Amino acid sequence: MSGQKRRPPIVGRYLRQEVELASRNSGMPLEALRYDLTPAGLHYLLIHFDIPEVDAFAWRLRVGGLVSRELSLSLDELRRMRARTVRVTLECAGNGRGQASPRYPSMPWLEEGVSTAEWTGVPLSAVLNEAGLEKSARDIVFHGADRGFDGGIEHTYSRSLKVPDAMREEVLLVYAMNGAPLLPQHGAPLRLVVPGWYGMASVKWLERIEVIDTAFDGVQQALSYHFRQAAGEKGVPCTKIRVNSLMVPPGIPDFFGRRRTVEAGDVEIFGRAWSGDGDVKRVEFAVDGAWQDATLDAPAGPYAWRGWRSRWRAAVGAHELRCRATDASGAVQPLEPPWDVTGFGNNGAQRVEVVVR
Amino acid sequence: MSGQKRRPPIVGRYLRQEVELASRNSGMPLEALRYDLTPAGLHYLLIHFDIPEVDAFAWRLRVGGLVSRELSLSLDELRRMRARTVRVTLECAGNGRGQASPRYPSMPWLEEGVSTAEWTGVPLSAVLNEAGLEKSARDIVFHGADRGFDGGIEHTYSRSLKVPDAMREEVLLVYAMNGAPLLPQHGAPLRLVVPGWYGMASVKWLERIEVIDTAFDGVQQALSYHFRQAAGEKGVPCTKIRVNSLMVPPGIPDFFGRRRTVEAGDVEIFGRAWSGDGDVKRVEFAVDGAWQDATLDAPAGPYAWRGWRSRWRAAVGAHELRCRATDASGAVQPLEPPWDVTGFGNNGAQRVEVVVR
Numbered sequence: 001m002s003g004q005k006r007r008p009p010i011v012g013r014y015l016r017q018e019v020e021l022a023s024r025n026s027g028m029p030l031e032a033l034r035y036d037l038t039p040a041g042l043h044y045l046l047i048h049f050d051i052p053e054v055d056a057f058a059w060r061l062r063v064g065g066l067v068s069r070e071l072s073l074s075l076d077e078l079r080r081m082r083a084r085t086v087r088v089t090l091e092c093a094g095n096g097r098g099q100a101s102p103r104y105p106s107m108p109w110l111e112e113g114v115s116t117a118e119w120t121g122v123p124l125s126a127v128l129n130e131a132g133l134e135k136s137a138r139d140i141v142f143h144g145a146d147r148g149f150d151g152g153i154e155h156t157y158s159r160s161l162k163v164p165d166a167m168r169e170e171v172l173l174v175y176a177m178n179g180a181p182l183l184p185q186h187g188a189p190l191r192l193v194v195p196g197w198y199g200m201a202s203v204k205w206l207e208r209i210e211v212i213d214t215a216f217d218g219v220q221q222a223l224s225y226h227f228r229q230a231a232g233e234k235g236v237p238c239t240k241i242r243v244n245s246l247m248v249p250p251g252i253p254d255f256f257g258r259r260r261t262v263e264a265g266d267v268e269i270f271g272r273a274w275s276g277d278g279d280v281k282r283v284e285f286a287v288d289g290a291w292q293d294a295t296l297d298a299p300a301g302p303y304a305w306r307g308w309r310s311r312w313r314a315a316v317g318a319h320e321l322r323c324r325a326t327d328a329s330g331a332v333q334p335l336e337p338p339w340d341v342t343g344f345g346n347n348g349a350q351r352v353e354v355v356v357r
Numbered sequence: 358m359s360g361q362k363r364r365p366p367i368v369g370r371y372l373r374q375e376v377e378l379a380s381r382n383s384g385m386p387l388e389a390l391r392y393d394l395t396p397a398g399l400h401y402l403l404i405h406f407d408i409p410e411v412d413a414f415a416w417r418l419r420v421g422g423l424v425s426r427e428l429s430l431s432l433d434e435l436r437r438m439r440a441r442t443v444r445v446t447l448e449c450a451g452n453g454r455g456q457a458s459p460r461y462p463s464m465p466w467l468e469e470g471v472s473t474a475e476w477t478g479v480p481l482s483a484v485l486n487e488a489g490l491e492k493s494a495r496d497i498v499f500h501g502a503d504r505g506f507d508g509g510i511e512h513t514y515s516r517s518l519k520v521p522d523a524m525r526e527e528v529l530l531v532y533a534m535n536g537a538p539l540l541p542q543h544g545a546p547l548r549l550v551v552p553g554w555y556g557m558a559s560v561k562w563l564e565r566i567e568v569i570d571t572a573f574d575g576v577q578q579a580l581s582y583h584f585r586q587a588a589g590e591k592g593v594p595c596t597k598i599r600v601n602s603l604m605v606p607p608g609i610p611d612f613f614g615r616r617r618t619v620e621a622g623d624v625e626i627f628g629r630a631w632s633g634d635g636d637v638k639r640v641e642f643a644v645d646g647a648w649q650d651a652t653l654d655a656p657a658g659p660y661a662w663r664g665w666r667s668r669w670r671a672a673v674g675a676h677e678l679r680c681r682a683t684d685a686s687g688a689v690q691p692l693e694p695p696w697d698v699t700g701f702g703n704n705g706a707q708r709v710e711v712v713v714r
Contacts, residue, residue, distance in 0.1 A: 007613065013370030017614045019379055019455060023469050026383030026398075029542075031407040041383075041398030041540055048612050050388040098376060106613060112380050150612040183398055185386075255405050255507040256364065256463060257374045 006151075006231050009102035009341070018098070018108040027112025033248045033272050036300065036307075037087070037178050038115035044199075045185055046092045046107060048157050048220075049148030052205050056189040061127075061173070065141075065211035068132030075175060075189050078122050085120040086170050086195055087304040089274045093198035093225055093238040096337060096346030104342040111246060111350060114274070116305050119193045121174035125167045127209070133163065136213040140166040142192050145205040153219050159203050160216035161194065170195045170303065173206065195303035196276035198238050198345075200225045228341040241276030243333055244347040245283055245308070245325035251354055260354040267312045269294075271323055272305035278328030285310035286322040294323070314356040324349040363508075363588050366459035366698070375455070375465040384469025390605045390629050393657065393664075394444070394535050395472035401556075402542055403449045403464060405514050405577075406505030409562050413546040418484075418530070422498075422568035425489030432532060432546050435479050442477040443527050443552055444661040446631045450555035450582055450595045453694060453703030461699040468603060468707060471631070473662050476550045478531035482524045484566070490520065493570040497523040499549050502562040510576050516560050517573035518551065527552045527660065530563065552660035553633035555595050555702075557582045585698040598633030600690055601704040602640055602665070602682035608711055617711040624669045626651075628680055629662035635685030642667035643679040651680070671713040681706040 025046050032042045056075055063071035091114040098108030107113075128140065144157040165171070174193045175182055182188040187204025194201040200220065216222070226235030248270050251262030271294075273280040279302065283294040297307030312321075324333040337348035382403050389399045413432055420428040448471040455465030464470075485497065501514040522528070531550045532539055539545040544561025551558040557577065573579070583592030605627050608619030628651075630637040636659070640651040654664030669678075681690040694705035 013372060014376050015370060016455075019371050019376065019465050020467060020615055021613070022376055022379035023384040023455075023465070023467055024386050026402075027380040029381045029404065029408060031410075032541075034410060039540055039542070041400070041402075042542055043398070045383075045398075047386065049610050051386060053388075053391060098373075098380075108376050108380070110377060110380055148609045148612060149616075149618065154609070154618075183396055184389075185396070185399055252505045252511075253406050255505060256378070258377055259506075261506065261511075 007105045010105055011102045014098070014108055015105055018105055021107040025107055027109065028115045030112060030246060031248050033246060034270065037117055040178065040180065040183060043115040043117055043186070044092060044113045046094075046113065046199060047146070047185065048150065049146040051185050052145040054145055054189060054205055059189050061190060061206060061209065063127060063131045063209045066134040066137045066213055067211050068134065069130070071127070071131050073127070078173065078190065079175060081122045081126060083120055084123055084172060085118050086172060086193070087116065087118045087301045088193055088195045089114065089116045089241070089303060089305040090199045090202060091241050091244065091274070093200050093344045096348065097343030099348070100337045100343050100346060106343065114244070114246070117177050118179065119172055119174045120176035120179070121172040121190070121193070123169055124171045124173055124192070125169060127173060128166065131211075133211060137163055137211045138213050139216045141210040141212060141216045141218070142203040142206055143208040143210065144203050145207045150219055151223055155219045157203065157220055158216070158218045159201055160218070160221050161201065196240050198241050198276070200238065225344065227344055229339065231341050238344050241274065242345050242347040243273070243275035243277065243280065243325050243327040243331045245271055245273035245323045245333065246350050247271035247285070247321065247323050247352060249352045249354070260352065262314050262354045262356045264314050264316050264356050267314045269310045269312055269321070271308050273308055273325035274305040275325070275327035275331065277331060280306045280325050281328050282326040283308040284324050285312075287312055288319055316356050318353070318355050321352040321354060322349045364462045367462055368459045371455070371465055372462050375462055378464040382464055384466065385472045387469060387603060388605050390603055391627065394474055397535065397537065397540060400472040400474055400543070401449060401470045403451070403470065403556060404503070404542065405507065406503040408542050409502040411502055411546060411562060416546050418547060418563060418566065420484060420488045420566045423491040423494045423570055424568050425491065426487070428484065428488050430484070435530065435547065436532065438479045438483055440477055441480055441529060442475050443529060443550070444473065444475045444658045445550055445552045446471065446473045446598070446660060446662040447556045447559060448598050448601065448631070450557050450701045453705065454700030456705070457694045457700050457703060463700065471601070471603070474534050475536065476529055476531045477533035477536070478529040478547070478550070480526055481528045481530055481549070482526060484530060485523065488568075490568060494520055494568045495570050496573045498567040498569060498573045498575070499560040499563055500565040500567065501560050502564045507576055508580055512576050514560060514577055515573070515575045516558055517575070517578050518558065553597055555582075555598055555633070557595065582701065584701055586696065588698050595701050598631065599702050599704040600630070600632035600634065600637070600682050600684040600688045602628055602630035602680045602690065603707050604628035604642070604678065604680050604709065606709045606711070617709065619671050619711045619713045621671050621673050621713050624671045626667045626669055626678070628665050630665055630682035631662035632682065632684035632688065634688060637663045637682050638685050639683040640665040641681050642669075644669055645676055673713050675710070675712050678709040678711060679706045
């Protein structure tokens with residue numbers, strides 16, 4: 001941790017650096033919860049450095065380290081392998097950070113760092129089996145082409161998975177998104193997608209897979225992306241997505257401040273709920289603190305968000321709408337943001353302020 | 358103006374409402390200046406209200422008011438008309454607002470509210486000619502499906518063009534972008550594109566065209582989108598895009614603060630320059646205040662940005678890089694942001710701080 005320059009927590013207004021990050025990294029506008037699959041260009045993006053320029057024709061995926069056979073695969077070779085498509089809800093581990101107070105100065109997601117897509121690619125396990133993992137293999141390291149500084153340390157964006165996590169059949173080396181070639185900003189020509197885990201695991205612009213017999217100690221693995229109650233703690237790595245839910249804010253917005261105005265009468269509330277730790281089993285919806293069960297849509301797969309809806313007889317006046325989900329593990333969203341020093345894993349129940357007229 | 362609730366200017370840190378807008382409205386990361394056509398999902402977006410849900414099959418474009426024949430056109434009928442494709446650089450009139458101090462609290466674009474696409478659609482003039490404008494026609498009003506509050510007034514997003522501006526042959530009713538069907542967030546199923554003008558003129562989610570014999574007094578036409586030296590002035594309407602330019606920041610960034618690190622030696626600087634008021638005739642590049650002419654790429658059409666490049670022998674140390682363009686009208690970018698109460702038309706020359714090692 002000694003190399004990590006920590007930033008002090010702040011309260012109140014946002015720094016220019018936070019606005020720079022929010023301007024570069026797009027969120028999914030909440031009305032796009034209406035789409036089962038988030039359309040191209042509405043899927044959230046968290047790009048740590050710059051979008052690298054990769055020549056897909058010259059590009060090769062290199063696989064090395066503790067393997068029986070080093071590999072160097074072209075995109076065509078990967079495309080000729082058995083493909084699999086998985087519908088996956090990805091969420092940024094820092095989603096909701098910008099709502100906490102005090103907050104860690106970083107990408108100030110309010111709640112829009114989540115989206116769902118169908119990802120098509122080769123199971124990672126197939127490539128690792130072709131290379132042949134040696135017995136001593138412990139971590140599989142994924143190196144992206146994107147390079148820069150974070151926490152005062154220069155590095156490429158690299159993350160690792162332990163062998164059993166890497167060998168899960170739904171972990172993919174992805175070259176297509178929603179049936180179309182992967183876009184530059186989503187990691188073209190090839191990216192990792194780790195269903196059920198926060199987005200930081202799904203390394204974009206993948207260039208090299210390295211098999212090692214130690215715990216990978218790269219910045220993004222060992223320093224960033226840990227839950228910590230206090231600065232300087234070792235912390236607990238961010239892995240699976242915590243149970244979470246959002247609703248499409250009803251009515252019409254004000255341009256500045258996004259306050260909602262709703263017509264009195266019956267209003268259908270629609271939203272999505274998701275969890276990396278088991279199916280969503282229950283969603284509750286509250287008006288002014290009175291909770292009721294919402295109706296769940298059919299599940300859309302083990303790694304995709306699940307639709308939910310609730311009817312609300314809207315009465316004239318100001319109201320606060322909230323929702324919270326429960327997953328199969330029994331985890332329930334907290335009503336207030338859970339504390340984390342760097343603002344990871346905020347699954348506090350959404351609040352939507354509306355005025356009914 | 359009496360209905361407009363003005364917000365007082367602020368300095369320093371950014372409001373939560375500004376961050377909400379930056380999270381919803383994506384900018385083009387500056388490294389995407391490398392693409393002649395901005396790929397889907399990297400084109401900037403300014404969405405005043407919510408992305409409306411439009412059923413493209415039930416949708417009709419209605420044309421009415423002071424016309425000989427009212428029209429109601431389906432998307433298929435529009436697609437069967439003679440199509441035209443135009444390469445257009447669009448820029449948000451508020452681009453650069455977030456850099457000014459004091460600044461107007463609104464979408465806090467720093468510099469990323471600009472992009473280029475090829476738009477395909479029917480010339481507006483063809484539809485207006487089919488409807489037949491009456492002699493008294495003065496303004497053509499374009500009504501979008503998106504509705505909300507701005508300045509305390511509820512309205513759909515609506516803008517107008519005077520007849521001669523509307524009849525320009527390159528003004529299009531657009532259903533495709535970069536050869537693909539228009540995406541929801543870009544105005545599907547149909548939008549207006551007004552080449553050469555700031556983006557506010559290119560009304561998205563178009564539903565109705567209305568021909569009137571007065572000056573349209575809608576919020577977005579008569580109150581918003583005016584250059585004003587002081588609050589309360591009538592002001593000058595925003596129309597053509599002012600001459601502007603940007604470079605791809607060289608080197609690698611820091612995640613937080615985006616400061617750039619560059620290797621010493623020869624560096625090629627690449628950027629784009631554009632103007633709504635005539636071709637770009639000159640681009641200059643400066644290192645630490647020493648200006649030199651950049652090399653211009655071939656023009657890419659009368660409404661598209663033009664590439665430029667410059668070589669820089671980078672010496673170890675901290676440097677400030679800048680660029681500025683001049684257009685055929687003789688207009689030159691100012692070195693400092695021009696003053697405007699609500700932060701429109703900021704074409705002050707870009708600054709990129711780098712450390713060479």
